[in-house]
Amino acid sequence: MVTLQEAASRKSGMEPASKDRHILLIELLFFAYRDFTGDADALLAEIGFGRAHHRVLHFVNRQPGLTVAELLEILRITKQSLARVLKELIDGGYVYQVHGVKDRRQRELHLSPTGRELTQSLTGLQSKRIANALMEIGEDNLETIEAFLKAMVDQELRGQIKGERND
Amino acid sequence: MVTLQEAASRKSGMEPASKDRHILLIELLFFAYRDFTGDADALLAEIGFGRAHHRVLHFVNRQPGLTVAELLEILRITKQSLARVLKELIDGGYVYQVHGVKDRRQRELHLSPTGRELTQSLTGLQSKRIANALMEIGEDNLETIEAFLKAMVDQELRGQIKGERND
DNA sequence: AAAATAAGTCAATAGTACTGACATAATTTG
DNA sequence: CAAATTATGTCAGTACTATTGACTTATTTT
Numbered sequence: 001m002v003t004l005q006e007a008a009s010r011k012s013g014m015e016p017a018s019k020d021r022h023i024l025l026i027e028l029l030f031f032a033y034r035d036f037t038g039d040a041d042a043l044l045a046e047i048g049f050g051r052a053h054h055r056v057l058h059f060v061n062r063q064p065g066l067t068v069a070e071l072l073e074i075l076r077i078t079k080q081s082l083a084r085v086l087k088e089l090i091d092g093g094y095v096y097q098v099h100g101v102k103d104r105r106q107r108e109l110h111l112s113p114t115g116r117e118l119t120q121s122l123t124g125l126q127s128k129r130i131a132n133a134l135m136e137i138g139e140d141n142l143e144t145i146e147a148f149l150k151a152m153v154d155q156e157l158r159g160q161i162k163g164e165r166n167d
Numbered sequence: 168m169v170t171l172q173e174a175a176s177r178k179s180g181m182e183p184a185s186k187d188r189h190i191l192l193i194e195l196l197f198f199a200y201r202d203f204t205g206d207a208d209a210l211l212a213e214i215g216f217g218r219a220h221h222r223v224l225h226f227v228n229r230q231p232g233l234t235v236a237e238l239l240e241i242l243r244i245t246k247q248s249l250a251r252v253l254k255e256l257i258d259g260g261y262v263y264q265v266h267g268v269k270d271r272r273q274r275e276l277h278l279s280p281t282g283r284e285l286t287q288s289l290t291g292l293q294s295k296r297i298a299n300a301l302m303e304i305g306e307d308n309l310e311t312i313e314a315f316l317k318a319m320v321d322q323e324l325r326g327q328i329k330g331e332r333n334d
Numbered sequence: 335a336a337a338a339t340a341a342g343t344c345a346a347t348a349g350t351a352c353t354g355a356c357a358t359a360a361t362t363t364g
Numbered sequence: 365c366a367a368a369t370t371a372t373g374t375c376a377g378t379a380c381t382a383t384t385g386a387c388t389t390a391t392t393t394t
Binding site for chain 1: 185186188189190191192193194195196197198199200201202203205222225229243290291293294296297298299300301303304308309311312313314315316317318319320321324327328329
């Protein structure tokens with residue numbers, strides 16, 4: 001006779017103690033992400049935008065000239081879902097599109113100065129939280145944190161991480 | 168004359184270089200969380216549940232006897248938002264309620280064996296991803312990761328983190 | 335010229351959240 | 365004890381983000 005816990009641990013080939021340890025991490029990821037996005041969400045709400053708008057702003061800022069198809073792949077949402085958000089960002093003058101030079105069917109996405117400003121405000125809030133957290137635990141741990149988060153991403157999707165600057 | 172970047176950095180009292188470094192982390196948090204929740208989301212979708220159901224299961228499992236009010240505070244959603252999700256979990260036999268012993272107005276939440284099984288399956292998926300990530304970066308980094316995530320949570324809300332076992 | 339591709343659009347639906355208003359039962363307070 | 369407060373539940377209406385499916389337009393490839 002085994003307990004449910006033991007059975008579950010066996011099935012996943014893990015020690016119960018190790019699994020318990022992960023529960024805390026699972027919970028911490030929830031809380032950390034909730035508060036991490038909270039700052040930006042509040043600012044976005046003031047101008048009638050949501051988290052979806054933020055994601056578009058972030059990735060267009062990160063990689064100016066990104067095409068719609070590339071953005072869809074990163075966000076893992078459908079074209080129709082992106083449509084509304086993108087339309088609002090374009091109508092609001094935050095994002096503009098230019099025809100692709102190589103392929104005129106493509107729409108390359110760019111941030112206007114207004115869009116860049118908003119993105120930087122949002123980034124600033126999140127950056128501040130990160131800076132505080134790093135200060136608390138010791139700045140020299142940054143690389144460990146980066147490595148862990150990278151390792152949490154699906155292997156085949158790690159190519160989506162740019163890894164280098166741009167704000 | 169200063170660039171927009173420099174102005175933004177000044178305002179937040181941060182070095183541009185440090186800020187650039189944070190952009191990567193911001194992006195990594197997005198990708199890591201997207202894939203971290205992806206495994207469980209897929210399993211939940213099979214039985215017609217969503218991420219909201221998962222959160223309830225997780226916290227009730229973590230702290231059996233949790234009251235509705237306590238759960239609302241943790242999830243930071245409204246009573247009405249929780250209602251649907253909780254009703255579905257109760258109707259499906261995953262969660263049951265008992266009247267509070269001290270205060271009979273309260274409803275203490277508990278997982279049924281079925282609820283516990285489902286929760287453990289979900290936890291198993293996320294635990295596996297964490298185990299793999301830790302293996303990749305070195306298991307001895309677990310404490311650093313925990314410290315960072317804790318430090319990312321709003322100071323006044325850190326009391327919500329249980330810190331100790333229960334699955 | 336036909337097929338494929340990139341993007342946009344229309345319509346219907348779902349999941350998660352919100353606000354506001356009100357009901358019920360139980361406890362606390364005056 | 366009666367009144368106020370609290371914990372929970374519920375109804376109605378709305379918003380945001382997402383989905384699937386079907387179709388259009390412009391452009392490139394075959």
